[in-house]
Amino acid sequence: MKLLILGGTRFLGRALTEAALQSGHEVTLFNRGKTDTELFPEVEKLVGDRGGDLDSLKGRNWDAVIDTSGYLPWTVRESAEILMDAAGHYTFISSVSVYDELEELGIDEDHSVGQLSPERLDELKGMETAEAIKAQYGELKFLCEKEVERAFPDRSLIVRPGLIVGPYDFTDRFSYWVNRIAKGGDVLAPGRRDKSVQFIDVRDLAEWVLRMVESKTIGTYNATGPETELTMQEFLNRCKETVGHEADLIWVDEKFLVGHEVNGWTDMPLWIPDSFNMKGFLTVDIRKALDAGLKFRPLEETISDTFAWESTRNVTEQKAGLDPEKEKAVLIDWTQKGL
Template structure:
């Protein structure tokens, strides 16, 4: 297959490109060429998808069996891309997000859940908002007439993760000592390796499958305790996990998700965080590896120089709790 990959090559895009090449496909990447070097073996075309002239240059005289869009953030850009690729691509796989669902994270969601109210014909350069992904989905379905798969992405982890949620926990566990562990060890998590996500996305492209797929690990596929134990195993650490109730963390002004990455307290507004149901994806063949395998591979990547790729930031906010703040909380337990 000839596959067009829209987006950077630093994490999920890299996973797609690597898997596609391993399957013997021919891959063209289209991105600005500023985040990471494209994987060896691809045809790299550099341009800005927000610039129609760059897109027109990309598609001039060309066709692809499938397009994979990991970078669509603005409905206007997705609409432009979908129009240009309609008739030039046999399948369109769009990486959306569970953020597109109207009830998430306050309530559980599945592939039939309503999405946020965002039109697909917004003008360009809208301020960041979760609703934009829902608008991108509408832009795609309005302008691409071939088979299209929408993959609502859950929490991605694995080697080359640029934000650093799993890397932060690995680094913290590796330092050892008493570690502030959030909530309860039996609290469920649903984490998906980017490599498993990409493999499933390519399966859909090869079959030209259409529809919506909540693409994350099965509900309760792992727990917070199993996740942190995996970090201890991978790093060889003897860290002591000090489990601390949500109420105590909130009383100490610990910010969920950011100061303790992946921590979603069992309070109003967070109940559905790890309750996105991937039933449609599982029925279509999604396979996910054990969390220990992903954690171990990520630690090996970090130790081999991967930290240089990690920002340890969520947008403009640094990830991780200040060590002095962590000690104050631990000293009170």
């Protein structure tokens, strides 16, 4: 299969490229040529920019396209229109962030999504800062889906992952817990022990997406994991069993954390306070993907491989997770109050 990957050298794109090459596919990458350019010397690399420089995509043909890098509908429209007669199948990597009304458990693919008015969309087009646009990330992703479906009717696959984790994940969200547990000592654990969490190993996602592309599957699929419910307590305990037997989990009440300005998701990755009324965000229904063959490697493998990769990094500032001094201060206050 001749496969075009929009992206291809960073995290999911990297995992997709590796899986495709291992399966014997002929891979072409399209990206700006700025990240990990030494990777995959054996593949064809087209240099361009989704923001306007798409000339290298013109006059070519592929069996299928996998789009890992689109989140602005106007740029997705441009590339999809160029490729609509150049490829037989188009896979767009979207996100479960498209959904709204997140207070409901078990969000499936038919759940309501966030919408943008035409006026708001026009405002976003004129914004120059990425942060302003990312505030509407989910709504924009959904509009990207629509652009793909419009250009590739009955020839498109929409994949909505949750949190993607594993080696080469530079967000520091999952790896915060792996590194913190490995460090040992008193570890602040947030809120309810039985709170559900969801994530998917990037390699499991990539391998499944590739199989879906090979079979020319169409439709929309949630894609996160694991297969059965995983609680925060079980996740942290399995981190302890894998990398950090010396860690001591100290469970701190949600109200106390919020009162000490410990933020969900950023300070405590994978944790969203109950008060946010977003329990559906980490309990997404993945039965459709499971029926389509989505499978998962052991959690311990994801933890250990992530830790091994993290040990090779030289990072001076983490993008997510609680500052060590703040963690220490909160735990001291929690203990002194006898809570």
